Amino acid sequence: MSEEQFAEFGLTFGVGGLILFMLFIIWDLARESKAGRFGTFVLFFVLAFGVLGFVAKQVIAWVLGIK
Numbered sequence: 557m558s559e560e561q562f563a564e565f566g567l568t569f570g571v572g573g574l575i576l577f578m579l580f581i582i583w584d585l586a587r588e589s590k591a592g593r594f595g596t597f598v599l600f601f602v603l604a605f606g607v608l609g610f611v612a613k614q615v616i617a618w619v620l621g622i623k
Contacts, residue, residue: 568614575607 557565582603586596616622 571610575610578607579604 579600582599583596585591586599589595591599
């Protein structure tokens, strides 16, 4: 396994795991604060908005065939 392959693997699965952990933290924050349905939606929308950029970058690179 080359350094480039290892870095790509780490980026994909490492950051993906961190994203899942961040979503769990947001859900736990909403539950602990008793945010309600709208409050939970706002928390996920605002705090998880950065995830959209990472996912969009991966999708765009896949569609364009860029590594």
